[in-house]
Amino acid sequence: EDPKGVPVAALMFGGRRPVGIPLIYQAYTWAHGVMIGAQVKSEATAAAEFKGRQVMHDPMAMRPFLGYNFGKYLEHWLMLEQPGRKMPKIFHVNWFRLDKCGRFAWPGFGDNVRVIDWALRRCDNEDCAVESALGYLPTKGSLNLSGLNVDWDAMFSLPKEYLLEDIEETIKFLDDQVGSDLPQAIKKELDDQLHRIQKM
Template sequence: MLEGETIVGDDIAYLRNINGEARAVNVEKGVFGIIKGINAKDDPIQWKVLHTPNEIIFSNVLIDDKGKPYWTGMGEEIPERGYNHSGEWWKGKKDKEGNEIPPSHPNARFTVSLEAFENLDPRWDDPDGVEIGAIVYGGRDSDTWVPVQEAFDWEHGIVTKGASLESERTAAVLGKEGVREFNPMSNLDFLSIPIGKYIEINLEFGRKLKKKPKIFAVNYFIRDKETGEYLTDKNDKKVWYKWMELRVHNDVDAIWTPTGYIPRYEDLVPLFREILSKEYPEELYIKQFTIRIPENLAKIDRIERIYGKIEGTPPELFRILEEERKRLEELREKLGDYVSPKDVEELMKQTQR
């Protein structure tokens, strides 16, 4: 959650076309969230909720002999003994494979009413809903997408951001971590209709809107190509969302790239200072927003192969992916495999794009 902003729901919204405008109504009563990593410094809103008397369900956390819950990454000293998903637990306890069992399960959760949150918007239960200014898609991606980018238009966003979404597995998903999974709109497990039909419905929804929301893609997990270290901090997303808000209101310009619009360095510097009270080195910006052309082309190949086997995939999807491929290949011919945002910006000035 972002300090200074309000919420109308957790992670489900019902979108409708009302007089040519996309509006969303919250359909949830509460929040069912991952508790791992929630701490007082980074997540003050959730932290306060979890430490205020209320009806809260904690699952798969560590419980001490007094019934107090603890979880990984909470920023407090963890007891050396207690009870968790493995039964009686002690520091250093191992499973049958010989792996050390953490105090709380990686998929430990909390469940609580939305009304427990001080940042709940007054319109959270309004049947008229709220206007949607932007839709944001995101997954775990260590090597391809930049931290934040804006699609060129609705169709480009639905196809290259939503329908092309991949995410590397985490412990929250059963199975091997790090495996790249195809998960359009992060909604594959919940679809009751064929994927091709679902994509077509999304495209058609936008065509009927007089006022289309912008579509963005975020990636908080991009890594340095040399060191393998994450290039963004947990709280950097506050800056990415504020930049998206500025774009929705046409308050800042952006840099054209083959995959969408990205932020200008000079627009991010004041946001990092105002929101996070820290400096933002240009060297870091360049690493974060360098266009990784080989990885983006490989992604297009993967997505085309997948949809080539899916019956009912709308033809527009393949057209839009091929257009993106062509843009990437043209940029590679001019500037190479890995292109700095500064070089892209200079090239666009020369061509007056």
């Protein structure tokens, strides 16, 4: 209840991704996290301007509500990082990935706190993550899965061909929609992620 506000430790982006995107991953840097937000995609819901089950671009998980030039919007996010300022860590969550049988790989609802617990431990710099092409992933055993019957690979595997197609399509989308207004820092993060996926 501090009228001056309280520190924000973590920011979480997320979308409904039935294929390919892990349960949670953490950005390497603030700029990488802003790029992760810019490339959010999701199956369309009633809150979106499109209907149906197709996966669509949903930058920052708020596409219908972006009120001005998205390139300038991203610049504003990037400018929030200043020398000496402790920035929140950025995560992407995906509660909706499906397993090989078409069932949700993660139970969701109250069990999501298990994933949030990992993110908060990462905010305290706990060594419970491994580098991947997308960002930091939980190390096996670092999520509290007590009482759950879940398949780790169904939640965290990274299918290279799918991810390559996904990032290439994202780069094209942002080039088409934002063009020269896309900040150079975001272009670099997109290129870096493309190269990491290519090296998988």
